[in-house]
Amino acid sequence: MAPQLRVPALLPPMLRCPAPAPSAQAGAGEQVRVAVLGASGYTGEEVVRLLALHPNFKVTTLTGDRQAGKHFSDVFPHLLTARDVPPLVKIEDVSWDNVDAVFCCLPHATTQETLASLPAHLKVVDLSADFRLRNVDTYAEWYGGEHKAPELQKEAVYGLTELHREAVKQARIVANPGCYPTSVQLPLVPLLAANLITAEDIIIDAKSGVSGAGRSAKQNLIYCEVTEGINAYSVTRHRHMPEIEQGLSDACGKDVRVSFTPHLMPMTRGMESACYVKLADGASAGELRMHLQERYREESFVHVLPAGQVPQTHHVRGSNHCLIGVFEDRIPGRAIVLSVIDNLVKGASGQAIQNMNLLFGLPEETALLQQALFP
Known part of the structure; x- marks a missing residue:
């Protein structure tokens, strides 16, 4: 006799928004202006690579302080054919009025102050560890420094998409999980x-x-x-x-x-x-x-x-x-x-796009259905 499936308990949400965020739906053909902070690293590069096939997200801003002024294809030559990708700039030179969504690919412990300084209209998916742990004291213990944006931590939603999909949909700031x-x-x-x-x-x-x-x-x-x-x-x-x-x-x-x-x-x-x-x-x-x-x-x-x-x-x-x-x-x-x-x-940039799709009311599979590369 086949074993009987047990009824699963309801999964408690990891992190909740205190209140639903304003609706930010992106209809067919509408363009969401995207900034990738820390685009000169591997996760930033992967975000740009995957978004090259996204019909709704357009990369308008790339930051990389040490690479500022360079064309993206000079930093990542394999993306030479990625069209209309802007050159890298410093974060302080970004015009946030021209940005709707942010992928934050900065190193751990640098994201908190950056996000605290951003305009409130921006939807953010943070790929660092800065907002993944609910308890700021636990964060300080494991990451070696005091959390610098505890109020934002209360607002952040943990974005393991398949387990916390409904909470992600209502978020403004999503803490993308670690790999x-x-x-x-x-x-x-x-x-x-x-x-x-x-x-x-x-x-x-x-x-x-x-x-x-x-x-x-x-x-x-x-x-x-x-x-x-x-x-x-x-x-x-x-x-x-x-x-x-x-x-x-x-x-x-x-x-x-x-x-x-x-x-x-x-x-x-x-x-x-x-x-x-x-x-x-x-x-x-x-x-x-x-x-x-x-x-x-x-x-x-x-x-x-x-x-x-x-x-x-x-x-x-x-x-x-x-x-x-x-x-x-x-x-x-x-x-x-x-x-x-x-x-x-799935351990970083793909899941980040999956979450950002949800934030803008798009099918979460958008731009992510590539099959595995083998051999």
Whole structure:
């Protein structure tokens, strides 16, 4: 007899707006004027690349203080054919009256003051970690400095789109999730909410391509240091840990602590999270798979694979898709849940566009239906 699906608990919203934001619908043919702050980094570049096919969003402003004055194709020659892309300018030189929406791709701890200074009419998706953690004291503990915009933090909505879609639609500021938290929460939040796995003894072994560390020159990221090897980093202290725990705790209504270890892989992009979980009494790995399949059946970007199929980073490269596989562990009462994404797309810029589409009343798949690049 097939296992009976358990009725999932309602997912509590991560972050709520205090009041619905004014309507900002973009009809067919209307142009939303977009600024990309920090466009000289990898996430900013990916936003521009993906928006090249967007029928409603037009990039009118690009900032990059150290690259100010340069054409975008001088900084990223592979985007030579991206038409009508403006040159880079400094943030202080932007005319905000000519901007409707902002993708903020600035480094962590620099976004708070920038967003606090922006006009209130702007819709913002922030790709840094500055507004992901509700508790500003937790932010200070993990990011090494006091939060400089606590009032904006109260307004921000956490933008893991498939789990918080309705809250995102009403937001003005969206905190785009981190790449590791995206790959972990998409499979585990529904399972915790449905009481199919326990909140205790969750182990996450995660691996990421080098692009996740950004474009800045660092010795540990040069070719000779990275190639032909694999290494764990930020062991027990990776900054994505409190974000993961915040989302998992909200899902089950109790404090969740996870064992999380990230690894750097000798590849450009891609991310895999192997999650080792304890089954709730009476649950099975097959029931976990069935529940996730039902939860994501209507989703465009999250796909649960059939039994026995192993998700691979090659199969999501360059796309906004997440693939999930569920396996019975050899240890009785445990299961292994595998999740893969492209860390720069679903783990960053693609999900940011998905959220911005929602902010302007557009189909969230707009400009994001590219298939994975393989081989």
